Amino acid sequence: MVASTAPSFNGDRTRSVGVAQKSDSAALMRGDILLETRAHTAWGAAVTAQMYLPIPRESAWQQLIDYPQWVRYFPDVNNSYLLTDHLPKSDNSDKVACKRLYQTASKSFLFLSAQVEIYLKIIETFQQQIQFQFESGSFHDFLAELTLQDFGNGTLLIYFVQATPLIPVPSLFIQQAIQFDLPINMRTMRQALIS
Numbered sequence: 001m002v003a004s005t006a007p008s009f010n011g012d013r014t015r016s017v018g019v020a021q022k023s024d025s026a027a028l029m030r031g032d033i034l035l036e037t038r039a040h041t042a043w044g045a046a047v048t049a050q051m052y053l054p055i056p057r058e059s060a061w062q063q064l065i066d067y068p069q070w071v072r073y074f075p076d077v078n079n080s081y082l083l084t085d086h087l088p089k090s091d092n093s094d095k096v097a098c099k100r101l102y103q104t105a106s107k108s109f110l111f112l113s114a115q116v117e118i119y120l121k122i123i124e125t126f127q128q129q130i131q132f133q134f135e136s137g138s139f140h141d142f143l144a145e146l147t148l149q150d151f152g153n154g155t156l157l158i159y160f161v162q163a164t165p166l167i168p169v170p171s172l173f174i175q176q177a178i179q180f181d182l183p184i185n186m187r188t189m190r191q192a193l194i195s
Contacts, residue, residue, distance in 0.1 A: 028052040029152060029193060031190075035185040040169040044141070044164030047178050051186050054154040055194055061127045061148060063193050066100055073189035076181075079104040083119075097124040101132070114167055140164040159186070 024034060033051050034042040040046040053060050063069065072082040083100040099122040107114050118137030124130050125147065134142035165174075 007064070008077045020195055024050075028156065029088060035179060037175040038129060038177055039175070040162045041140070041164045042171060043168045043174075044162065045171050045174040045178055046162035047160070047175075047182060049159045049182055049186055051157050051159075051191060052151060052154060053157055053193055057127055057148050057150055057155045057182045060155045060157065060193055064146065064148075065101075067122075069192070070103070072192045074105070074185050075188060076107050076185075077103055078106060095126045098122065099124070099154065100135070113166070115139075117187075138166050138167060 017040070027034060028050060029052055031052065034048055035047060037045060037047045038061050067080050067082055070076050080101065080103045083102055101122050102117070102121070103121045104115070104117045107116070109146075116138035118139060119135040121133040121135055122130060123133065129148070130146045132144040132146075142161075142163040144159070144163075146156040147160075149156045149158070
């Protein structure tokens, strides 16, 4: 049996860490993408996606912090680049780095087509976690966290995101779009990371 941890949600919209069930571990090792979606606001959604990468955490980390390459991982992302005005180093500068990122994306679902842009503060905890904090852009709010953990002979990637777009689309529709698109995007990401 492969031991792992996986985020779960409680009623106050915070993430906590719990032990994945044996069936979840087996599904991850088969290549399944595990998703948990929920409403975030009346017009937003939150999702946690988990996937297994058959590569060491160090290798996954080096590729994931190459932010211009995110256009390969998420086909809807048109631009992804670091801004030159990096943030001051933290007290734990050997383990934590702060950066700024700009991304644009195009998305069509249902009867809507949207162009979005976002400026993010990135906080990298070396080979463990990347936090994406909203600064400005085409959202009321946005928060994402990408966590890497050793898992079996590879890495468990846990991607959490919650967002409320400026366009008022009911949360249920956003959750349905996420359930359709995110597994495809995560498989694309996995293929790019392991190739």
